[in-house]
Amino acid sequence: MTVKHFLSLMDLNGPDLEKLIQHAIKLKQESLSGQTRETLKGRVLAMIFEKSSTRTRVSFEAGMAQLGGHAIFLSPDDTQLGRGEPIEDTVKVLSKMVDCIMVRTFAHDNLVRFADAANVPVINGLTDSYHPCQLLADMQTYIEARGSIRGKTVAWLGDGNNMCQSYMNAARQFGFSLNIACPDNYRPDPVLLEETAKVVSIITDVKQAVSGVDLVVTDVWASMGQESESRQRTAEFRPYQVNRELMALADKDALFMHCLPAHRGDEVTAEVIDGPQSFVWEEAGNRLHVQKALLEYLILKEI
Numbered sequence: 001m002t003v004k005h006f007l008s009l010m011d012l013n014g015p016d017l018e019k020l021i022q023h024a025i026k027l028k029q030e031s032l033s034g035q036t037r038e039t040l041k042g043r044v045l046a047m048i049f050e051k052s053s054t055r056t057r058v059s060f061e062a063g064m065a066q067l068g069g070h071a072i073f074l075s076p077d078d079t080q081l082g083r084g085e086p087i088e089d090t091v092k093v094l095s096k097m098v099d100c101i102m103v104r105t106f107a108h109d110n111l112v113r114f115a116d117a118a119n120v121p122v123i124n125g126l127t128d129s130y131h132p133c134q135l136l137a138d139m140q141t142y143i144e145a146r147g148s149i150r151g152k153t154v155a156w157l158g159d160g161n162n163m164c165q166s167y168m169n170a171a172r173q174f175g176f177s178l179n180i181a182c183p184d185n186y187r188p189d190p191v192l193l194e195e196t197a198k199v200v201s202i203i204t205d206v207k208q209a210v211s212g213v214d215l216v217v218t219d220v221w222a223s224m225g226q227e228s229e230s231r232q233r234t235a236e237f238r239p240y241q242v243n244r245e246l247m248a249l250a251d252k253d254a255l256f257m258h259c260l261p262a263h264r265g266d267e268v269t270a271e272v273i274d275g276p277q278s279f280v281w282e283e284a285g286n287r288l289h290v291q292k293a294l295l296e297y298l299i300l301k302e303i
């Protein structure tokens, strides 16, 4: 039996991703109108967090509860993983007890080890390379606010990190163009750049990168695990700050998004993130709905 995992946006095809987003929009409307849903009654999600989280933890935990299921939070500090039990042994045991496993870890290869050993679906809750659940929420947010993202242009400013690389995959899966403006030594993975060359461009001039675009996105300059580089990065990334002057160069209907947590005054000014073009709260809230759709898809094997 092959198990369906969600390690990156490339694990689903474009039409299925679009269906997933539409299902999330439906689940959100149902939920906002007070309808209850128990499609995952009796099902259990194990969540392994090797890095901190607010949104990912709460959205998965609340999502499972709202669908009639249950989620278990596990950290290396409280499990045998932290005392050296191999990933493979842990996962084989979890596969006998739960219906799905979400993992937030450092190296993407670690996540692949989890998935290879699992007999139940494994979800990427963020690795150093990708954060695909966040992209599902970002795509839902754009589509709800402005309709299809196909044929649009998105500007990514800042680090060529896990979020940037997920946007690169989203560009090829959802059919938009992506302009990346980042310092030379913080470019995304060259192999991924080559694979996505048809839809992704590196544009060194920040103003040119945002000119006329439909969505401007950024993220922290130092990701989890890079705290010691924070000072150096802050100096190097300064020209990539999203501020009002830069937003004024984008299309007049352009949205601003950020996966959060944000640092006002660094990667984005307060007037942009707290301003009228910012959709960051809708974006964060959609993590709940789109991951409920994802859990149903992976556990029930239907969209």
Ligand code: CP
Residues within 6 Å of the ligand: 052, 053, 054, 055, 056, 057, 126, 134, 259, 260, 261
């Ligand atoms: N955006 C996001 O994944 O947030 P957390 O780190 O709080 O989960």
Ligand code: NVA
Residues within 6 Å of the ligand: 126, 131, 161, 162, 163, 219, 220, 222, 223, 224, 259, 260, 261
């Ligand atoms: N790039 C950030 C995203 C946080 C949700 C990090 O990895 O820390």
